[in-house]
Amino acid sequence: xxxxxxxxxxxxxxxxxxxxxxxxxxxxxxxxxxxxxxxxxxxxxxxxxxxxxxxxxxxxxxxxxxxxxxxxxxxxxxxxxxxxxxxxxxxxxxxxxxxxxxxxxxxxxxxxxxxxxxxxxxxxxxxxxxxxxxxxxxxxxxxxxxxxxxxxxxxxxxxxxxxxxxxxxxxxxxxxxxxxxxxxxxxxxxxxxxxxxxxxxxxxxxxxxxxxxxxxxxxxxxxxxxxxxxxxxxxxxxxxxxxxxxxxxxxxxxxxxxxxxxxxxxxxxxxxxxxxxxxxxxxxxxxxxxxxxx
Numbered sequence: 024x025x026x027x028x029x030x031x032x033x034x035x036x037x038x039x040x041x042x043x044x045x046x047x048x049x050x051x052x053x054x055x056x057x058x059x060x061x062x063x064x065x066x067x068x069x070x071x072x073x074x075x076x077x078x079x080x081x082x083x084x085x086x087x088x089x090x091x092x093x094x095x096x097x098x099x100x101x102x103x104x105x106x107x108x109x110x111x112x113x114x115x116x117x118x119x120x121x122x123x124x125x126x127x128x129x130x131x132x133x134x135x136x137x138x139x140x141x142x143x144x145x146x147x148x149x150x151x152x153x154x155x156x157x158x159x160x161x162x163x164x165x166x167x168x169x170x171x172x173x174x175x176x177x178x179x180x181x182x183x184x185x186x187x188x189x190x191x192x193x194x195x196x197x198x199x200x201x202x203x204x205x206x207x208x209x210x211x212x213x214x215x216x217x218x219x220x221x222x223x224x225x226x227x228x229x230x231x232x233x234x235x236x237x238x239x240x241x242x243x244x245x246x247x248x249x250x251x252x253x254x255x256x257x258x259x260x261x262x263x264x265x266x267x268x269x270x271x272x273x274x275x276x277x278x279x280x281x282x283x284x285x286x287x288x289x290x291x292x293x294x295x296x297x298x299x300x301x302x303x304x305x306x307x308x309x310x311x312x313x314x315x316x317x
Contacts, residue, residue: 024077024304047307048183050181050183051181052188053148053177055175055179062157062159064239070117071115071167072167074240075119075124075125076125076233076269077145078271078290080292081290082291082293083293085294092101095212097267098238098244099245103298104165106170109211111171112130112131112158112212112213113230114131114162114212115129115161115232116127116128116140116142116162118156118158119157120316126147127142127145127269127274127275128231128272128273128287129142129276130230130276130283132215133215133217134214135213135315136233137209137210140198141195142195142197143194145185147198148179150189152187158175158179158198159173159174160173160175160208162245166242174219176201178199178317182194191301192258192261192302193306193307195286195303195306196286213281217281218283218308220308223302224249226279227249227250227278227300228246228277229300231244231274234271236272248264250263251264261302262295262301265297267296272287286300
C-alpha cells in the first residue's frame with residue numbers, strides 16, 4: 024500500500040510538471056520592457072486619433088460550399104457613455120509596429136489576477152515572432168474620452184500558431200496590464216467570462232471600434248449574427264458572421280451565452296460584410312490560463 028501511495032504521488036507530481044509545459048508550448052509570452060508612465064505619455068490624443076486600423080484583409084477567393092441567403096449587414100452603434108457594465112469591459116487597443124501606430128479593440132476578462140485584456144493575436148504580435156510596443160488598453164473609450172484612463176501592458180501573450188506563422192486559426196492575443204492608481208483592471212471596469220470548446224453553431228454579438236471608412240473609430244459598435252460560414256482553408260476552421268465592421272474592430276469580442284467566444288480577426292476582399300474569427304479551443308484556453316495566472 025505504501026508503495027502504491029508513493030507511485031500515485033510521483034504520478035501526480037509528473038502531471039503538475041507536464042501541464043504547464045504543454046501550455047507553454049502553445050503560448051508565446053513577452054515581458055514588456057517599457058515603463059508604464061512612458062507608454063501613457065506616448066499616447067497623446069493626437070496619436071490616438073491618427074492611429075491606423077490594424078485590419079487583416081485576405082486577397083484570396085473564399086468559396087463556401089453553399090452560399091447562404093444574405094441579410095443586410097449593418098453594425099449598430101452603441102450610444103455613449105460606456106461606463107455601465109458589461110459595456111465598460113470593451114475598449115480600444117493602441118500599439119506601435121514598424122514605426123507606425125495602430126488601433127484594435129479588446130475586452131477585459133475576469134481572471135485571478137484581474138488584469139487580462141483579450142484581443143486578436145495580430146493586435147499584440149506581427150505573426151512572425153515580434154511583439155508590438157507602446158501597447159495600451161483604453162476601456163469605455165468614446166469620442167476621445169478615457170473615463171477609466173490608459174492601461175499599459177506588463178506582458179503580452181499570443182498563441183504559438185500565430186507567433187510562429189500568422190495562422191488565423193489561432194489569432195488570439197492577450198495582455199496582462201499594470202495596475203492604475205493601485206487598482207486592478209476588472210475591479211474598475213468589470214470583466215467578461217471567456218468561453219472555450221463550445222458548440223460552434225450559435226448567434227454571436229460581435230463588439231468593436233471600427234476605424235476604417237465609413238467608420239471613424241470613435242464609437243463602439245455591435246453586430247448580431249448566427250454563424251454563416253466555416254472557413255475550411257484554416258485548420259481548425261475559422262467562423263464567419265454577418266458584419267460590416269471595418270479595420271480597427273480587430274480583437275473585439277464575440278459574445279455567446281454570456282462569454283467571449285471569439286474575436287474579430289479577418290475578412291476577404293471578395294466577400295464583403297463578413298467577419299471571421301478563430302474557434303477558441305484548447306490552445307486558446309491555454310493562452311487564457313497563462314495570462315490569468317501571470
